[in-house]
Amino acid sequence: MEIVRAIRGVLNKLSTKKFDTLVQDLTEIDLWYDKETFVEMISVIFEQAIQSPVYVSLYADLCLKIQQNENDLYKAETWFHRELVHKLQRMVEVVNGDFNAEIENEDLFMKMKKKRDLIGLIRFISQLFRVNLVNFKILENCLVTYLRAYERTMNESCLESAVLLLYNAGPFIHDLDVKAKFDGYSEYCEKYRADVCKRINFKIDDLVNLRESNWGRNV
Structure with a gap:
């Protein structure tokens, strides 16, 4: 799909120095009138954010910019944010489920990849929390998913996921109730x-x- 290739090409160049230019390049792609394009773009963003720990905060900033641009166009609730949250929730369930699945003869490489994907997803969720694209209710749903999975399976990785999510998102707490x-x-x-x-x-x-x-914050 030509638009998806164009999106991937822009995201492959993402860096701090080029951020504003690439945001402009991305918004010039014909994104705004096709929900399927948004869904594809979000999939690419998740894929690259999960695999790029150095740039994960930039991907969250990028998501915020995309939402702001769409809001400026439509002055209403946007496709992008709804689809972003849906994708996040599906990814939590899928990645967590994959990690807990009993797969015979699974090699070390696949186990390590699943672990990297899980940690990458947790980092991205935390950064989306930082820019307020993920609120505490959504974050809490992720936590509950991990904790219930641990209580059900006693797979230590599920508890570890909850601990890592709390640890990574904690510095971005913004009020006393959430704290x-x-x-x-x-x-x-x-x-x-x-x-x-x-x-x-x-x-x-x-x-x-x-x-x-105090979670490293003055709250």
Whole structure:
């Protein structure tokens, strides 16, 4: 699809120095009248954001710019934000489900790829939370998905996912009510210390330290 190739070509050049120029290039592509194009673009953004930890914050900034441009055009709720949230929720379910699936003879490469995808998705969700494209309710749905999966399967990676999401999103807390909920979820994760390996216990330690430092924020 020609438009998707054009979008991918622009995103492949994404960098801090070129950000404004590339945003302009992207908005000049014929995006605004075709919902299917938005869906394809969001898929490409997710794919590249998950695989590019160095630029994940830029992808979140890019999403914010796209939404702002669409709002300027239509002065109403936009396709882009709705589809972005739907994609995020589907990705959480799919990536989490894939990671927990029992696949016989799965090689180390595939296991490592799933792990990278999971961590990449968590980082991207956290950055979308930073720019307010993901609110706490959406973030909480992701947390609950991970925690319920852990309670159901006792797969340590599910608990680790919840811990990492709290840790990555915590510095972007913006009010006291949300902080209280983060505190509660952090304490909830702590109660499973005895059930998980040392590596995840170290991550829980990091989470506790961040919480005790007021999540690194003046809130």
